[in-house]
Amino acid sequence: MNALPFLVVVWLLVVGLYGIATCRNSIYLVSALVVAQSSGYLLLLSVGYVNKGTAPITGDIPGTRIMVDPVVQALTLTDIVVGATVSALLLALALQRHKRSGTLDPKSEPPMRG
Amino acid sequence: MTMNIPPLPVVLPLFMAALLAALEQLRSRHRVLDVLSLLTALAVVIFDLLLLQRSLAATQVYWFGDWSPMHGFPVGIAFVIDPAAALLALLASLLTVAALLFSWHHFLAVRTYYHTLMLLFLASLQGFALTGDLFNMFVFFELMGVAAYALTGYKIEESGPLEGGLNFAVMNSLGGLMVLLGIGLLYAMTGGLNLAWIGAALQGKPVTAAGGVAFMLLSVGFLVKGAVFPFHFWLPDAHSVAPTPASVLFSGIMVQLGLYAVARIYWVVFSDVLAQAPVQSAFLGIGIVTLLAGGAMACLQRHLKRLLAYSTVSHSGLILAGFALHERQALEGTLLYIVGHGCIKGALFIATGILVYHFRSVDEKQLHDRCCRLKITGALFLLAGLALAGLPPFGTWAGKGIIEESARGLGYGWLVPFFTLGSVLTGGAVLRAGGGIFFGLGHLDPFSSSAPASGEEGAEAERSSGPTPVLMLLPMALLLLSSFGAGLLPQSQQVAALAAARFVDRDGYRDVVLAGERQPASPAVSEARPGLGGGLIAAAGAVALATLYLAPGPLHGRATKRIKSLVKEPVTLLRRVHSGYIGDYVVWFTVGTAALTLLAVLSW
Amino acid sequence: MNDRLRNTLFGFAAALLAGGLVAAFTSLPTFGRQSGAYRALVLESMEPMRHAQQAVAAVTFDYRGFDTLAEEFILFAAVAGGLLLLRRQEDEETREPTDQAPDRAGIEAAPAVLGLGVVMFPFTLLLGIYVVLHGHLTPGGGFQGGVLVATAFYYVYLSGEYGDLLKIKRDHLASHLEAAGAMSYAIIGAIPLLSGYHYMRNLFPLGVSGELLSTGSLPLLNTAVGIEVASAFVLLIAAFLRQVLVIRREKKS
Helix, strand or coil, X not given: CXXXXXXXXXXXXXXXXXXXXXXXXXXXXXXXXXXXXXXXXHHHHHHCCEXXXXXXXXXXXXXXXXXXXXXXXXXXXXXXXXXXXXXXXXHHHHHHHHHHHCCCCCCCCCCCCC | CHHHCCCHHHHHHHHHHHHHHHCHHHHHCHHHHHHHHHHHHHHHHHHHHHHHHHHHHCCEEEEHHHCCCECCECXXXXXXXXXXXXXXXXXXXXXXXXXXXXXXXXXXXXXXXXXXXXXXXXXXXXXXXXXXEHHHHHHHHHHHHHHHHHHHCCCCCCHHHHHXXXXXXXXXXXXXXXXXXXXXXXXXXXCCCEHHHHHHHHCCCCCXXXXXXXXXXXXXXXXXXXXXXXXXXXXXXXXCCCCHHHXXXXXXXXXXXXXXXXXXXXHHHHCCCCCHHHHHHHHHHHHHHHHHHHHHHHHCCCEHHHHHHHHHHHHHHHHHHHHHCCCHHHHHHHHHHHHHHHHHHHHHHHHHHHHHHHHCCCEHHHHCCCCCCCHHHHHHHHHHHHHHXXXXXXXXXXXXHHHHHHHHHCCCCCHHHHHHHHHHXXXXXXXXXXXXXHHCCCCCCCCCCCCCCCCCCCCCCCCCCCCCCHHHHHHHHHHHHHHHHHHHCHHHHHHHHHXXXXXXXXXXXXXXXXXXXXXXXXXXXXXXXXXXXXXHHHHHHHHHHHHHHHCCCCCCCHHHHHHHHHHHHHHHHHHHHCCCCHHHHHHHHHHHHHHHHHHHHHHC | CCHHHHHHHHHHHHHHHHHHHHHHHHCCCCCEECCCHHXXXXXXXXXXXXXXXXXXXXHHHHHCHHHHHHHHXXXXXXXXXXXXXCCCCCCEEECCCCCCCCCCCCCCCCHHHHHXXXXXXXXXXXXXXXXXXXXXXXXXXXXXXXXXXXXXXXXXXXXXXXXXXXXXXXXXXXXXXXXXXXXXXXXXXXXXXXXXXXCXXXXXXXXXXXXXXXXXXXXXXXXHHHHXXXXXXXXXXXXXXXXXXXXXXXXXX
């Protein structure tokens, strides 16, 4: 069981990369990128997990409870924002390109060759 | 107040970017936006100069939120400003000033977005160069990326910029993901994010596969930004279609900062943990392949900006090789080379912007013999081409000379001919283009026949038949002059020497960050004296290559056909590898990452 | 590269990469057994030093508040970039959105949908504001709450018409709010500079642990971020909607 989160990290990364490598549709490409990026979130969160840990909020809980690492959660939050913004920009680019060339296929006639 | 300069190069442009966006009502008055953003960039130049001056005396450490280390552990984020960091930050702000000066006459900005994004980009470059925290580096890496993707796609009327922006964004996001995975691994091993702390925590422990893989993942991430083989494919697509001022920054400093990050992380964190040999041979190999591939592709282009973009790839290879020598003197040369090259590349991109301003084209064939009236631009362009090849006393010459001397001393003398070849190829390509465009020399070149990619020509500027505005020539001349000064002035070499000495002083860096001990000023005696010979040979080689293309001599006639058929196959292969399809790029990326990861697992 | 070559090459490379990563992960500390110094120090010091009870917020806005400044500006850059890329081009014209199907000129939303929108809008808006304001006490914060607030406005769109959304959301107001949110984060961080402290120093009164006005600058920063995020997402989604609904390519015959 201990290896499971890390195996999922690897799986998400490889599957996301495969999606981008073979995609014929820009929207699909953005989704595949999001899948790949989620491996990053998962790795950070797994790294910060402590057995039987609760959320790192002391509020009404006595301070003796074990808590998971708050730092990686903050990092993941940052990374989620980054992922969302990049997706927005990519979708905007894909939308405009679709209007220009009438296709979402990144493979069709890339204007830049060689 | 005096101790509070370090955050300003980042915070001021961020604030001004938001302010400009809020001043949207002023959008009819472009000059207000131009002046405000120019003033901001100038202020950042001044801050960077002050920081450089102070860092020469002692490395400056600035803890945000006054979170200085708690029981020796850094809980906050620190800027660690040593001369190398300050020097690159200064280069970034100088190039921004040049780019903004150029854009004064350049194009009608769409609302406030152009100025906002340029200032955000400037802030990200500053933060990336100055920070001493791994995750903070990642955040600025992404800010740099987001601003850059949008700037690349600026001209949505063409499909080139959209395609280029898409490829750029996907590849760099994958790079960012690799950085994040590397951060995750290091955090699991050390529980910290500060570079100095991670280094200190890893020191003396047995080397594990995780450490090696973490270094390689971080390297891959930043090498994507640094555009070295096989992660470089996005660069020509993006740099050739971005607006000229953005290209100046992309090629002049952004790419180099990626390589700088690899060197910084290696020296601070891994240099006493991982054995040096595998890293060194891998990066030297990658560097040389990049240098040759970029140089060859540059010779094959007729789209001027794409030509310059490939020359950036080639010089990236040289810079990576310089860093990979892992030695103080080589580092000194590399820093000097980055400064010299950044200024020249900026000047060359500005020249292409001037061509767009007058002729709405950057296609070598279309422009052939049509630009003879732009005498000053033409002369400066050729001078920049020679400087790119390493003509003494430009910064490129000094930097490359010092790297070469260090390589010979380390027993890597075989690198020197490759460096020269790279300079000859890129310089020759630029000179050939300049000779044809500005002086009508030669016939249309026999080898560069790829279709011109459209991109910038469209809406960037109204065609102008008047004289070139002074504000366009001025930044170009100033940048060339800066590169000239970087190579000629002994002070600049002193600064580079001191920066390199401080850069490699791993223990000093850790002490000053973690314990607050002042890093002793190392003796900054630079023994390296670049010889004139190497520079002259490279420049002469570039001229010879350009002559070969332009002169009505041996290359036109039967010999041409033979040479053509000889190089046809490798050229076709090289072109087909640069296919422009993102799927191929990702496969190359995966191959490169897998190779480096495997190397890490097997060697450590 | 043809498809087969690409797939084969990718397969090999991906297998190697996966193997390398697994090898790296096996040499990490066991899952669930980490004992990071950072975690311990933050959990120990946040209550005595900052009267903070929500460690994630303390890290995001205090210990590593400078990261969050850059993060906020990433979003800001994305909005500037997104609006830049989604601008109306010269050969395009704007038209009032109409239903494309000829037999339904003016379609009315079903009463149930409309009613749901009327209920959900204030509820989501309030929830968003609550999450923003309590970000330093409970899970959530400026980013999460801001997204909720932006969502509230899209209930209006979903349950009614595009025009209703335009009535509520004035682009100018949203973009001014967005810039103001971004600027106020930078300014709050800069206030300590005036008294000689470092940037982002938390100088505000710390209050009593667990109360709304506690932990110094955290509620202020959360609010700034909340305003920025909410208006950023309203602007971004509106820009996409405008592309789909309003902007038409002029037919050149």
